[in-house]
Amino acid sequence: MLKRLNMLGASVLLSVIGHAATADVLLVASVEAPFTRLASSELTDIYLGRRTQIGKGLAVIPLDQSGNSIEREEFYTRYIGQTPAQIKAHWSRLIFTGRGQPPQTLSDSRAVIDRLVSDNTTLGYINAAYFDDRLRVVQVE
Secondary structure, X not given: OHHHHHHHHHHHHHHHHHHHOOOOEEEEEEOOOOOOEEOHHHHHHHHOOOOOEEOOOXXXXXXXXXXXXXXXXXXXXXXXXXXXXXXXXXXXXXHHHOOOOOOEEEOOHHHHHHHHHHOOOEEEEEEHHHOOOOEEEOEEO
């Protein structure tokens, strides 16, 4: 009986820890940004450095979060379909060959928000808990 309770307690603890290690991530821009939607392929191309404009020549500057953030892992896995290790390898190749630079990296969701509201051409991802009325969610189709 005691062994079962210990196993049940361990299972509950692992599920809580696993849940705490994920973040609800939103793709956002300033409410002043000239875009509200992106095709999935456009988003991927923006974050992999293959494009800097969308639609009719609208400039878009992607913002990233630090390499060890839960938001970064969740964003790249959910929206781009690659692990952070794959993203690092991708940018290492482009930097080595002189064909690109990765998105500007900011420390956390608050830093991303500060940059988004000061420049309406930027695009970033944040923890949903920090969403406020200065931002709009960018729909990915």
